[in-house]
Amino acid sequence: MKPIYAGFVGKGNCGKGTQAKILADKYNLQIISTGSMLREWILKDPNNFWSQKLKQDVDNGILVPSAIVFYLWFSKLLLLDYRQGVVFEGSPRMLIEGQAMAEVFKWMANNQFFVFNLNIPDEESYTRSMNRRYCPVCHKTYSLAFNPGITHCQADNTELIIRNDDNPEVIKHRIQEFNELVIPTIEFLKSQGVLYEVNGVGPVEEIAKNIDKIIQEKINQA
Ligand SMILES: [Zn+2]
8 A cells, every 4th residue: 555645734723633644544654743853853952042942932832944944854854754745734834845745745646645735714723722731751642622621641640731832812913914924825735636625613523534535535536
């Protein structure tokens, strides 16, 4: 079977991380999460100039320059056996990132390249972000909507935190930025025939099933 390359786009808290993980588990794909990589980078050497600059942007919900995103992608991608396949969680965002991804995977002659847009309304993104709690050790996130009153990580018992970028101002900014900067990327990927719209509201398993159906249809066509 040819390797699968998949990207996930969508507003904050549309379920990108959860769906990326499910997909990676099912098809044995490597996950490349630029968000987690950035947060690890910042935690590793918090006083470094780059870390401080990146932290400022991440905390304020500002998209970091695409060149840095490319660095993060390829620092992992080039070390992998390309036959394994990859899931990009939360990428691409900027138009140039969508163009780069399409260029690379066409060059690799990979017709099993998918970008899923997990569609949720703006209000849903806002509510989910306000309910999010985060484990700084294993990066697992929890929702107060599903785990009312949860204070510690179920995996490692670390005290959960509210991420700096989960405050009303930043959340609103992220939604606005999505609508201005990511929608053109989605339109571009549509024109390339690799963008798949998926409803991001509903049970996790059902959304995962819809995503897998799209993948299975494409595999069966090949
Ligand atoms: Zn944890």
